[in-house]
Amino acid sequence: MTLSRPRWPLNPRLVPAVLLSLSFAWIAATPAVAAGPSAPLDTFPTAKLTDKAALQNGAKLFMNYCLGCHGLSQVRYNRLRDLGLTEDQIKENLILTDAKVGDLIKTTMPLKESAAWFGKAPPDLSLTARARSSGAGSGADWIYT
Amino acid sequence: MAAEKVAQATGLLGWVDRRFPLISLYKAHLSEYYAPKNFNFWYFFGSLAMLVLVIQIVTGILLVMHYKPDASLNDAGIPVAFASVEYIMREVPFGWLIRYIHSTGASAFFVVVFLHMFRGLIYGSYREPRELIWIFGCLIFLCLMAEAFFGYLLPWGQMSYWGAQVIVNLFSAVPLIGPDLAVWIRGDFVVGDATLNRFFAFHVIALPLVLVGLVAAHIIALHEVGSNNPDGVEIKAKKDNNGIPLDGIPFHPYYTVHDILGLAGFAFIFAAVVFFAPEFGGYFLEYNNFIPADPLVTPPHIAPVWYFTPYYSMLRAVTDVFTWVFVAAAGLGAYGFLRMQNGGLLKIIGLVAMLGLAIVFRVFDAKFWGVVVMGGAVIIMFFLPWLDRSPVKSIRYRPTWQKWLYGVFVVNFFVLGYLGVLPPFPVGQVVSQLGTIFYFGFFALMPWWSQWGEFKPVPDRVTFQPH
Numbered sequence: 168m169t170l171s172r173p174r175w176p177l178n179p180r181l182v183p184a185v186l187l188s189l190s191f192a193w194i195a196a197t198p199a200v201a202a203g204p205s206a207p208l209d210t211f212p213t214a215k216l217t218d219k220a221a222l223q224n225g226a227k228l229f230m231n232y233c234l235g236c237h238g239l240s241q242v243r244y245n246r247l248r249d250l251g252l253t254e255d256q257i258k259e260n261l262i263l264t265d266a267k268v269g270d271l272i273k274t275t276m277p278l279k280e281s282a283a284w285f286g287k288a289p290p291d292l293s294l295t296a297r298a299r300s301s302g303a304g305s306g307a308d309w310i311y312t
Numbered sequence: 313m314a315a316e317k318v319a320q321a322t323g324l325l326g327w328v329d330r331r332f333p334l335i336s337l338y339k340a341h342l343s344e345y346y347a348p349k350n351f352n353f354w355y356f357f358g359s360l361a362m363l364v365l366v367i368q369i370v371t372g373i374l375l376v377m378h379y380k381p382d383a384s385l386n387d388a389g390i391p392v393a394f395a396s397v398e399y400i401m402r403e404v405p406f407g408w409l410i411r412y413i414h415s416t417g418a419s420a421f422f423v424v425v426f427l428h429m430f431r432g433l434i435y436g437s438y439r440e441p442r443e444l445i446w447i448f449g450c451l452i453f454l455c456l457m458a459e460a461f462f463g464y465l466l467p468w469g470q471m472s473y474w475g476a477q478v479i480v481n482l483f484s485a486v487p488l489i490g491p492d493l494a495v496w497i498r499g500d501f502v503v504g505d506a507t508l509n510r511f512f513a514f515h516v517i518a519l520p521l522v523l524v525g526l527v528a529a530h531i532i533a534l535h536e537v538g539s540n541n542p543d544g545v546e547i548k549a550k551k552d553n554n555g556i557p558l559d560g561i562p563f564h565p566y567y568t569v570h571d572i573l574g575l576a577g578f579a580f581i582f583a584a585v586v587f588f589a590p591e592f593g594g595y596f597l598e599y600n601n602f603i604p605a606d607p608l609v610t611p612p613h614i615a616p617v618w619y620f621t622p623y624y625s626m627l628r629a630v631t632d633v634f635t636w637v638f639v640a641a642a643g644l645g646a647y648g649f650l651r652m653q654n655g656g657l658l659k660i661i662g663l664v665a666m667l668g669l670a671i672v673f674r675v676f677d678a679k680f681w682g683v684v685v686m687g688g689a690v691i692i693m694f695f696l697p698w699l700d701r702s703p704v705k706s707i708r709y710r711p712t713w714q715k716w717l718y719g720v721f722v723v724n725f726f727v728l729g730y731l732g733v734l735p736p737f738p739v740g741q742v743v744s745q746l747g748t749i750f751y752f753g754f755f756a757l758m759p760w761w762s763q764w765g766e767f768k769p770v771p772d773r774v775t776f777q778p779h
Contacts, residue, residue: 240388
């Protein structure tokens with residue numbers, strides 16, 4: 168069955184072309200409508216990732232301050248060898264409990280009581296960098312700021 | 313051909329062949345199964361889909377060796393299931409690789425299957441006599457969606473938990489039995505340990521068994537009638553003196569070797585993703601899922617994984633106002649039945665049904681109709697062989713405007729998918745409503761539009777340039 172060419176807007180050839188261009192217009196408009204206001208944001212200085220001294224200092228700060236409430240229970244103490252430390256150094260300086268160097272890094276904050284004291288038990292920090300990532304960058308920015 | 317074997321095989325092969333139809337199976341499905349010689353790029357995706365199924369099963373078996381489906385908290389306060397996944401990632405040798413292959417494979421499965429279905433759509437591979445292959449394929453697609461949904465709960469992250477909560481709650485929108493149905497599915501009043509364990513059983517054994525069975529049925533049905541090709545020409549129509557199709561070539565060695573090329577291209581891209589971008593910008597592994605599931609903390613934005621987003625935006629498009637569109641469609645249907653010439657009883661039943669529908673569309677919640685639309689978007693594909701009334705199979709011989717229409721369909725599907733990822737907003741609401749209407753209109757009106765326009769003459773033999 169054939170059709171002789173009817174004019175616009177009934178010409179079937181034009182209809183999909185119009186729809187196509189409209190849909191491209193919609194695609195282009197959507198991000199502009201969806202985006203919010205922007206401001207310059209601090210980012211983690213990635214040069215520090217290879218600065219062993221800075222990393223070891225960070226481990227010291229974590230064990231002395233953060234580990235009081237927050238666990239890091241997916242990581243083992245001997246993983247800190249990646250920071251250029253020997254197991255003896257880890258044992259002497261970074262393990263503040265009676266844990267062995269192959270043990271998981273657990274906090275001593277009691278879970279149930281801390282939920283009662285703070286409303287919620289302090290969350291484990293093993294995956295914070297991954298969880299706080301986004302299309303814009305790694306979660307290191309969130310932790311750093 | 314008489315039932316005797318032409319030449320008895322000797323040795324071990326002969327011993328097996330006298331007890332199991334090994335050689336005849338090999339001939340029927342490989343060395344003497346004739347496929348059209350003009351297969352193009354689109355014909356890689358069937359074998360790639362089978363490859364990804366095997367990859368998922370093998371990596372899945374390895375993951376289950378270390379995964380624990382337990383939602384209770386360990387002594388560090390982390391759910392055991394979540395901790396077992398992190399254990400696989402950090403401590404099991406190459407566990408991270410197996411996990412990334414499995415998660416990338418899930419998304420790759422959908423990429424490959426969508427492209428495979430699109431091939432069927434453009435070349436009319438669902439047309440007679442291949443309707444059953446298409447139906448098995450649609451069933452495979454449904455099972456795949458369910459398998460992915462069940463599997464996504466297992467890491468027990470925030471997105472896993474809340475995505476499952478949202479989707480199971482949809483079942484509570486079913487009239488009368490809804491709330492009880494949702495409790496039955498979950499095994500509890502909220503998604504919890506009971507849900508995790510049963511989803512684990514479905515994901516690991518129940519659905520893979522069904523999938524493998526359906527894939528076998530899909531291929532058996534295919535081998536019974538032979539494959540379609542980009543020209544939509546039936547190669548079995550022209551055979552030589554030995555009964556071999558003139559345009560056919562034996563699947564082995566030609567397409568077994570040809571598919572290795574497809575495998576290489578796929579493996580290249582797959583490896584690039586697995587090793588360099590397994591999260592794929594948060595689309596394959598969502599960032600929020602690295603937070604353990606917390607029933608007391610709702611994420612600010614719950615969205616399904618990317619392969620469900622087109623259907624999700626159709627679900628969200630159905631608002632209370634939008635149900636009036638359904639009423640209008642039922643009204644059109646009633647008008648259509650009214651104009652039937654010699655309907656008799658069918659005309660009366662049709663009219664009553666349409667009027668009943670028009671009322672029911674306003675009586676039940678828009679939430680329920682959203683679920684119906686989301687499911688209907690997949691179910692309507694089952695009917696494609698009977699909706700397409702075009703005189704030609706392949707898009708190559710259809711009028712040019714119909715080629716554009718298929719293009720718009722693809723763009724529309726992508727737009728719906730993109731809108732499904734974003735939180736709802738007013739312009740997106742209208743766009744997804746229009747997109748839903750277009751999607752269903754494309755299929756529902758196909759019996760009419762597939763016959764409009766000037767069709768090009770289909771050749772007798774396939775168009776093929778030797779290369």
